[in-house]
Amino acid sequence: ARAGEFSQYLEIHTIWINECKVCVQVGRGMRGDFQAHVGGPYHFKDLSRIGLPDGVPLSEAREALWQELCVPGGAARFNHADGVIEVCRGQPQIPAILSAADLAAGGATAQHLVANPGTQLALRPGELSSAELPAVESMPEENVWWTVSDYIGQPTTTGGDASRCPFFASRNAWKAAIAAPVQKLCRLLEKYAVYPECDICDRCLGFDGHVPAAKHFDSLRQRVPDGIPIVRVALSL
Numbered sequence: 001a002r003a004g005e006f007s008q009y010l011e012i013h014t015i016w017i018n019e020c021k022v023c024v025q026v027g028r029g030m031r032g033d034f035q036a037h038v039g040g041p042y043h044f045k046d047l048s049r050i051g052l053p054d055g056v057p058l059s060e061a062r063e064a065l066w067q068e069l070c071v072p073g074g075a076a077r078f079n080h081a082d083g084v085i086e087v088c089r090g091q092p093q094i095p096a097i098l099s100a101a102d103l104a105a106g107g108a109t110a111q112h113l114v115a116n117p118g119t120q121l122a123l124r125p126g127e128l129s130s131a132e133l134p135a136v137e138s139m140p141e142e143n144v145w146w147t148v149s150d151y152i153g154q155p156t157t158t159g160g161d162a163s164r165c166p167f168f169a170s171r172n173a174w175k176a177a178i179a180a181p182v183q184k185l186c187r188l189l190e191k192y193a194v195y196p197e198c199d200i201c202d203r204c205l206g207f208d209g210h211v212p213a214a215k216h217f218d219s220l221r222q223r224v225p226d227g228i229p230i231v232r233v234a235l236s237l
Contacts, residue, residue: 002083004035008074009085013071022066022080023049025225038080045207047080055199058082060236062229128205133188137222149184159229168221175212200237 007017017034023046030037037043039210043143051065074089085156101130139146155164167177186208189196198204198211201219210216211222 001035002085003038003078003157004065006078006085007034007131009076009087010069012069015069015071017069021225021227022051022065024227026049050079050222052222055235064225064233065237066228066232126171133184135191137187149181152181155230159231161228162221162230162233166228168224171214171217174217175214179208179212183208 010017018030019039020028020030020034022042023030023037023043026046028042028046031040031042047065047067052061060083062084063144065080066077071087073141074087076085076087131150153165155161155168156166157164167173185227186196198203198207198216200215200223201210204210220237223237224230
């Protein structure tokens with residue numbers, strides 16, 4: 001019913017949905033209109049397998065399951081996890097990704113705080129690429145997340161999906177981008193006798209070697225679908 005309400009709202013503006021953002025990830029088209037497709041067994045199967053993996057809270061998984069379309073004067077979106085329909089007057093705000101270049105140019109701190117509520121920048125711009133992460137006890141304030149390492153990259157377009165991220169272009173590109181940050185994290189955690197495991201893969205033998213590896217990349221890529229802004233997918237990872 002909710003999918004039908006969404007379709008009817010869009011049809012008022014002569015907009016018709018021609019693909020499902022969940023099923024298109026496995027190369028499946030829509031069998032019939034949007035309402036019939038979303039209520040069908042193939043969509044349910046794809047949603048369960050791709051969009052709602054076991055072990056991920058629904059509150060997090062749903063953030064990657066918005067299907068958004070522009071309408072005159074704004075936008076409307078439908079959530080495949082719980083059927084919520086939202087509309088926005090004007091241009092919907094896409095969380096900004098903070099890059100080293102943005103920091104160096106200045107003015108990016110406010111955008112970063114919008115994209116990451118509750119976080120602060122613990123280091124000056126030039127320190128975000130330092131060889132070692134600072135000790136936890138050196139953070140300026142307790143009970144606050146502090147950003148101590150920059151993003152490994154950003155989409156080539158505003159609101160871009162995984163296909164627009166250079167570090168997702170190949171296994172080699174991923175390894176080159178992620179290896180150093182993961183090694184820094186592991187060196188920091190080892191000081192506290194903490195040895196992380198991977199929440200994405202079935203097994204993990206050495207976090208610093210596992211995350212840059214091809215097996216992890218393949219598993220992660222299945223959880224990062226094309227067609228959804230990477231900043232939204234990141235919320236569930």
